[in-house]
Amino acid sequence: MMSPFSSFSWRALRALVLTATIAAPSVLLAQPDDDDPRVRVFLDCPTGGCDRNFLITEHPYAVFTQDRLDADIHLLVTRIGTGSGGGEYTLQFIGQRRFQGRVDTLVTTVPPNVSDDMRRRNLSRMVHVGLVSRIARGAEGARLAERLLIAYDPLVGGEATPMRAPRDPWNLWVYRIRMNGNAESESRAGEYRLFGAISANRITEDWKLEFNVDNEYRARRFELSDGTDRRFILRSAQATSRIVRSLSEHWSVGSRLRAGLNEFRNEDAYANLDLSAEYNLFPWREATSRQLVGIVALGGQFFDYNEITIYDQASEIRPVARFVVAGESRQAWGQIDAAMRYTQFLHDAERYNVSFNGRSTLRLSRGLSLELSAEAAKVQDQLYLPRGDASDDEVLTRQRALATAYRLRGSVGLSFTFGSIYNTFVNPRLNELGG
Numbered sequence: 001m002m003s004p005f006s007s008f009s010w011r012a013l014r015a016l017v018l019t020a021t022i023a024a025p026s027v028l029l030a031q032p033d034d035d036d037p038r039v040r041v042f043l044d045c046p047t048g049g050c051d052r053n054f055l056i057t058e059h060p061y062a063v064f065t066q067d068r069l070d071a072d073i074h075l076l077v078t079r080i081g082t083g084s085g086g087g088e089y090t091l092q093f094i095g096q097r098r099f100q101g102r103v104d105t106l107v108t109t110v111p112p113n114v115s116d117d118m119r120r121r122n123l124s125r126m127v128h129v130g131l132v133s134r135i136a137r138g139a140e141g142a143r144l145a146e147r148l149l150i151a152y153d154p155l156v157g158g159e160a161t162p163m164r165a166p167r168d169p170w171n172l173w174v175y176r177i178r179m180n181g182n183a184e185s186e187s188r189a190g191e192y193r194l195f196g197a198i199s200a201n202r203i204t205e206d207w208k209l210e211f212n213v214d215n216e217y218r219a220r221r222f223e224l225s226d227g228t229d230r231r232f233i234l235r236s237a238q239a240t241s242r243i244v245r246s247l248s249e250h251w252s253v254g255s256r257l258r259a260g261l262n263e264f265r266n267e268d269a270y271a272n273l274d275l276s277a278e279y280n281l282f283p284w285r286e287a288t289s290r291q292l293v294g295i296v297a298l299g300g301q302f303f304d305y306n307e308i309t310i311y312d313q314a315s316e317i318r319p320v321a322r323f324v325v326a327g328e329s330r331q332a333w334g335q336i337d338a339a340m341r342y343t344q345f346l347h348d349a350e351r352y353n354v355s356f357n358g359r360s361t362l363r364l365s366r367g368l369s370l371e372l373s374a375e376a377a378k379v380q381d382q383l384y385l386p387r388g389d390a391s392d393d394e395v396l397t398r399q400r401a402l403a404t405a406y407r408l409r410g411s412v413g414l415s416f417t418f419g420s421i422y423n424t425f426v427n428p429r430l431n432e433l434g435g
Contacts, residue, residue, distance in 0.1 A: 207245060
């Protein structure tokens with residue numbers, strides 16, 4: 001029987017998309033109202049952490065547009081983690097239209113373990129600072145400036161704001177203990193997982209010291225058709241330490257030590273020690289918006305296997321080299337990050353792994369964005385594979401790593417938004433009911 005969609009061709013779909021893309025900017029998109037004195041802002045927060053609805057309600061003198069081409073200010077917010085586990089946020093106020101050619105940058109730090117409300121209020125305060133300096137200019141700004149009140153509070157949290165670095169009894173060390181578990185059960189199947197970790201970090205401009213220990217236990221149960229139970233257990237544990245020294249705005253050197261066990265990879269015990277050097281084409285102070293790094297690492301790995309491997313090894317020590325080229329950019333036109341990694345065991349030229357991964361969001365035109373992600377790897381370094389074929393149970397329940405020559409993953413998508421550029425009303429009623 002012929003499907004009701006069989007007459008719909010790809011040629012028709014392509015024509016439909018092209019028609020919408022060409023026509024929408026000139027017909028469907030609302031045009032800015034030049035009589036509105038409020039500053040128009042496009043919020044661009046690719047790393048997350050920005051509460052758009054909160055910023056809309058806290059800044060009534062601004063109109064948050066749906067597309068960057070309709071805005072007077074493109075507000076780009078990027079984040080990078082700090083040594084304490086918090087975040088450093090960089091806010092770039094990129095001028096467009098009547099503010100064309102002017103770019104202001106503000107930086108604020110959010111400490112760890114703060115509530116979402118504290119984080120969003122800190123960002124909102126910085127947005128106020130950045131916008132006020134813009135809207136106070138020109139005739140339009142004068143109409144808004146007479147309604148603004150700027151205040152300074154010297155007592156934040158009930159205490160005078162210190163003007164010098166505070167005394168730190170922890171000497172910049174940050175400790176974290178994490179424990180979690182989850183479980184699910186049905187009549188004929190069940191699974192639970194336990195995880196725990198302890199870490200200690202001290203990060204400054206010159207040094208990075210990181211120490212971490214974690215352990216995971218995962219168990220699965222299945223009841224078969226004959227009434228018998230099958231149970232599968234996987235364990236893993238790892239201790240890592242990393243020491244990094246900053247040499248300049250571009251150069252860094254470091255070392256890393258790892259040791260642990262991984263039943264999935266047939267490793268009763270493993271250890272890895274390497275020395276590495278890194279060069280960033282851009283100064284590290286610009287890390288929230290762009291990076292282009294090259295890394296080379298040399299070291300050795302020790303393996304003690306649970307079962308004899310396909311290479312007839314019960315244990316082995318192998319020299320290894322690693323090379324990485326990675327880049328990341330978050331700009332007004334979108335964001336892109338990609339990395340290529342190459343690992344080579346030096347005892348055998350055929351034992352290597354080369355991989356590429358990347359993702360991007362590109363703004364092609366008004367309202368139209370292209371989203372891409374890809375990952376590909378040539379796998380020739382599975383020294384740990386046990387001898388013998390995996391059983392059906394091991395394959396179906398992912399109890400052990402399987403031999404493969406490659407890994408591939410990819411996605412592509414289009415996002416097209418059109419309509420009102422001013423509809424920024426906040427109305428969360430019945431949101432919790434779901435879709």
